[in-house]
Amino acid sequence: MNNKEKQSFLSKPAVQSTLAALLCIVIGLLVGYVALLIINPKGATEAIITILKNYFTYPSPKAAMKYLGNTLVKAAPLLMCALSIQFCYQAGLFNIGAAGQYVAGAGAALYCALALNLPWPICLIAAFVAGGVFGIIVGLLKSYLNVNEVISGIMLNWIGLYSVNMLLSGVKETASPYTVQLASTNPGALLPSLGMEKLFSNNKYVTIAIPLAVIIAIVLKVILSKTVFGYEIRATGIAKDAARYSGMKEKKNVIITLFIGGALAGLGAAFLFLSGYEQWSVTQSSVPSMGFNGIAATFLGGLDPIGTIFASYFIQHITSGGSYLDKNVYPSQISDFISAIIIYLCGFVLFFKLHLNSYLRARNEREKQKPIAKANKEEGGKN
Amino acid sequence: MAGNSEYAIEMLNITKRFPGIIANDNVTVQLKKGEIHALLGENGAGKSTLMSVLFGLYQAEEGIIKKDGVEVKINNPNDANDLGIGMVHQHFKLVQCFTVLDNIILGDETTKYGFLQKEEARKKVLELSDKYGLKVDPDAKIEDITVGMQQRTEILKMLYRDNEILIFDEPTAVLTPAEIDELMEIMRNLSKEGKSILFISHKLAEIMAVADRCSVLRRGKYIGTVNIADTNQDELSRMMVGRDVQLVATKEDKEPGEVILHVENMTVPSKLHHNNAVKNVSFDVRAGEIVCIAGIDGNGQTELVYGLSGLENCTSGKITLSGRDITHASIRERSTHGMSHIPEDRHKHGLVMDYSLAYNLVLQRYFEPEFSTKAGFLKKAEINKYAEKLIEQYDIRSGQGAPTIARSMSGGNQQKAIIAREIDKNPDLLIAVQPTRGLDVGAIEYIHKQLIKQRDEGHAVLLVSLELEEVMSVSDRILVMYEGEIVGEFDPKKTTPEELGLYMAGAKRQEVGA
Numbered sequence: 001m002n003n004k005e006k007q008s009f010l011s012k013p014a015v016q017s018t019l020a021a022l023l024c025i026v027i028g029l030l031v032g033y034v035a036l037l038i039i040n041p042k043g044a045t046e047a048i049i050t051i052l053k054n055y056f057t058y059p060s061p062k063a064a065m066k067y068l069g070n071t072l073v074k075a076a077p078l079l080m081c082a083l084s085i086q087f088c089y090q091a092g093l094f095n096i097g098a099a100g101q102y103v104a105g106a107g108a109a110l111y112c113a114l115a116l117n118l119p120w121p122i123c124l125i126a127a128f129v130a131g132g133v134f135g136i137i138v139g140l141l142k143s144y145l146n147v148n149e150v151i152s153g154i155m156l157n158w159i160g161l162y163s164v165n166m167l168l169s170g171v172k173e174t175a176s177p178y179t180v181q182l183a184s185t186n187p188g189a190l191l192p193s194l195g196m197e198k199l200f201s202n203n204k205y206v207t208i209a210i211p212l213a214v215i216i217a218i219v220l221k222v223i224l225s226k227t228v229f230g231y232e233i234r235a236t237g238i239a240k241d242a243a244r245y246s247g248m249k250e251k252k253n254v255i256i257t258l259f260i261g262g263a264l265a266g267l268g269a270a271f272l273f274l275s276g277y278e279q280w281s282v283t284q285s286s287v288p289s290m291g292f293n294g295i296a297a298t299f300l301g302g303l304d305p306i307g308t309i310f311a312s313y314f315i316q317h318i319t320s321g322g323s324y325l326d327k328n329v330y331p332s333q334i335s336d337f338i339s340a341i342i343i344y345l346c347g348f349v350l351f352f353k354l355h356l357n358s359y360l361r362a363r364n365e366r367e368k369q370k371p372i373a374k375a376n377k378e379e380g381g382k383n
Numbered sequence: 384m385a386g387n388s389e390y391a392i393e394m395l396n397i398t399k400r401f402p403g404i405i406a407n408d409n410v411t412v413q414l415k416k417g418e419i420h421a422l423l424g425e426n427g428a429g430k431s432t433l434m435s436v437l438f439g440l441y442q443a444e445e446g447i448i449k450k451d452g453v454e455v456k457i458n459n460p461n462d463a464n465d466l467g468i469g470m471v472h473q474h475f476k477l478v479q480c481f482t483v484l485d486n487i488i489l490g491d492e493t494t495k496y497g498f499l500q501k502e503e504a505r506k507k508v509l510e511l512s513d514k515y516g517l518k519v520d521p522d523a524k525i526e527d528i529t530v531g532m533q534q535r536t537e538i539l540k541m542l543y544r545d546n547e548i549l550i551f552d553e554p555t556a557v558l559t560p561a562e563i564d565e566l567m568e569i570m571r572n573l574s575k576e577g578k579s580i581l582f583i584s585h586k587l588a589e590i591m592a593v594a595d596r597c598s599v600l601r602r603g604k605y606i607g608t609v610n611i612a613d614t615n616q617d618e619l620s621r622m623m624v625g626r627d628v629q630l631v632a633t634k635e636d637k638e639p640g641e642v643i644l645h646v647e648n649m650t651v652p653s654k655l656h657h658n659n660a661v662k663n664v665s666f667d668v669r670a671g672e673i674v675c676i677a678g679i680d681g682n683g684q685t686e687l688v689y690g691l692s693g694l695e696n697c698t699s700g701k702i703t704l705s706g707r708d709i710t711h712a713s714i715r716e717r718s719t720h721g722m723s724h725i726p727e728d729r730h731k732h733g734l735v736m737d738y739s740l741a742y743n744l745v746l747q748r749y750f751e752p753e754f755s756t757k758a759g760f761l762k763k764a765e766i767n768k769y770a771e772k773l774i775e776q777y778d779i780r781s782g783q784g785a786p787t788i789a790r791s792m793s794g795g796n797q798q799k800a801i802i803a804r805e806i807d808k809n810p811d812l813l814i815a816v817q818p819t820r821g822l823d824v825g826a827i828e829y830i831h832k833q834l835i836k837q838r839d840e841g842h843a844v845l846l847v848s849l850e851l852e853e854v855m856s857v858s859d860r861i862l863v864m865y866e867g868e869i870v871g872e873f874d875p876k877k878t879t880p881e882e883l884g885l886y887m888a889g890a891k892r893q894e895v896g897a
Contacts (some may be wrong), residue, residue: 226756226760245714245724
């Protein structure tokens with residue numbers, strides 16, 4: 001009996017995903033550690049601990065809370081990008097264009113805030129729509145011209161980047177390539193914190209963005225698993241032909257899915273830039289990595305919105321932790337390297353599940369065989 | 384070579400397990416030299432696994448294989464080839480854009496200084512083709528020749544490699560009746576020349592016609608071997624299924640009612656080529672009759688059904704369902720207004736394979752108020768209740784009932800689920816496309832009964848089938864399709880499979896529907 005309970009526990013998909021993700025993380029960290037050893041064996045142990053400790057390196061709990069806040073501020077947009085990719089993935093679409101949709105959202109939010117002096121709710125909506133429009137373009141191309149969403153998504157990433165650079169060059173500081181500070185130009189566009197800053201030692205960047213991102217993740221989970229829309233989206237993703245056969249409008253679904261995906265990424269950008277934590281550099285010539293890191297977070301999260309919450313936090317945690325390394329000895333990209341290894345291992349999640357399941361089945365079978373072998377002769381393999 | 388043994392190949396006490404299933408449980412098959420030995424079993428009985436063991440694709444956990452009385456180890460297909468074992472697969476393994484000759488020598492080419500020596504090969508192929516009556520044109524490309532000739536190419540491939548033991552895996556599935564007769568003749572010739580043949584099939588008539596002995600498998604277990612001369616179809620089917628089966632569907636005469644489906648000059652373009660797949664086709668299906676579209680695969684039946692169900696747009700023509708013009712109606716509209724469709728490809732169209740059985744059972748109805756709220760939430764409890772009802776009513780068997788993932792169900796039960804879903808919609812017109820393909824005798828019997836029940840209840844049924852036996856026994860009226868046109872209309876009571884075969888192959892046609 002005890003054995004049986006253990007089995008059903010292990011065979012739960014959520015448990016399996018978690019186990020697989022933890023395994024990926026452990027292996028990723030080990031490989032990262034090896035890389036640190038190669039670069040400089042002396043401080044490697046200390047370095048990997050620094051990455052893992054992130055804000056805990058600060059001895060005072062007050063400071064630690066403050067820097068936990070910083071990690072969360074960046075985890076929220078990452079989560080949004082991850083949700084964007086995840087939502088589209090459920091419909092069988094690989095939304096690598098999330099990076100560009102994120103850029104579009106950033107451009108729209110900052111332009112509304114700095115050039116048009118609009119309050120934050122309007123800026124959020126603008127980012128939502130801008131990201132969504134970028135998603136819709138991909139969706140229309142996919143549905144009506146059968147253009148692969150990966151190709152059109154990547155190309156739109158660049159179109160988005162340079163358009164936003166142009167758009168925002170009117171609101172940049174005279175002496176630097178960065179956009180002007182929100183706090184001094186239009187404080188009304190800063191996201192409200194609702195007193196949460198107090199919890200994080202007066203970290204003013206901690207805003208409603210963080211709980212909002214978590215709530216959105218939960219809402220998405222409900223939509224996907226409990227609604228007619230989610231039923232259609234997933235059916236379209238798993239079996240496009242069956243969806244069409246059953247009379248679903250699969251083209252319309254693809255477009256709506258990409259609109260929502262794009263809007264989520266765009267909103268993610270607004271969550272970061274409207275917190276005032278970062279400014280946009282109008283001379284940047286590579287697409288911000290947030291959208292791409294979202295891919296890692298969503299796969300590490302086992303393609304589940306709730307799992308993605310934790311995965312996004314973890315990836316941001318080690319990314320932030322990497323910035324505490326001694327830059328003279330180790331490149332701060334070591335965290336990116338570890339995340340990259342983890343993404344690479346995410347393919348392993350499926351592999352792990354497959355093997356765990358076949359192991360469980362085989363064990364189950366052996367258990368079953370014992371009594372059957374004794375008692376039964378004819379009816380062994382019934383269905 | 385120790386040639387004393389009576390047997391060419393013996394597979395003794397073979398046991399092969401897969402996770403969760405014993406595919407072969409202590410199976411013994413002994414192939415005598417020069418005999419045609421049939422291997423009979425339903426789908427999933429373990430025939431393919433057994434052949435894969437013989438071919439070295441799988442290793443058996445228990446049991447031994449003997450060739451000419453000497454134990455051999457077959458670790459991979461090359462070992463099998465070296466032992467002279469060859470196989471004609473159900474789906475031919477031919478390079479479409481190569482010639483017949485190129486395909487035959489592929490993998491066993493004679494070369495000189497790295498250059499192909501085709502002349503020798505051609506001579507050998509022509510000799511073999513003469514000797515066994517295997518008519519082929521060595522210079523024709525595979526894509527241009529008939530399925531029958533492709534099969535002969537496959538057989539020549541085995542003979543070219545001097546294989547002594549020939550395995551035919553369901554070889555008649557793709558052939559017309561005339562071609563089947565021809566193949567039977569070829570097999571007899573081969574065995575006369577001393578080749579030993581293993582003939583895998585679930586068609587009893589063919590086994591009775593050509594085999595010397597027959598071994599039967601059921602659910603992975605070896606049931607027995609019988610001499611064909613001492614047995615009959617009923618006994619074989621009982622051995623295969625484990626109970627008495629009604630092999631031929633029976634139904635009472637019934638006068639058809641009003642016209643339910645009216646198709647006028649329908650034309651549907653092809654996805655494969657620039658011509659139309661369905662050309663100017665007109666027909667009616669009435670209430671209380673089963674109209675069957677017969678024909679060889681690829682003559683426009685698939686596209687005809689796509690046109691009717693809305694999966695493909697018609698370029699011209701008119702479709703009326705129960706008096707309503709549905710020529711330009713959406714798939715959903717057709718589905719909710721009296722059309723049910725059991726699709727040809729149940730994995731591609733019929734089911735969302737990674738959805739649960741319950742979700743699949745509402746695939747056409749999830750949006751109805753019965754199963755979803757106005758706010759757009761699914762009523763999971765209602766869906767499950769409905770699924771339980773259908774599972775009970777249609778005897779759909781699965782591991783865990785309603786929450787079972789469709790992918791993990793057996794083919795027969797997947798098909799039962801689709802049939803339950805489509806029939807329970809209470810349609811005016813039921814379109815069933817090859818509903819029994821790949822299913823075992825028991826499931827076929829069940830499906831035929833359901834189709835006839837629909838007819839008896841006064842629904843119109845349009846059946847598309849490639850199996851002539853099914854066509855003859857189930858339908859009330861037969862339309863033969865050839866190259867996108869309906870070339871003949873027949874009463875199953877007044878025609879023969881041979882006559883239908885002539886029309887299916889395009890040798891004859893009558894003017895119908897004019």
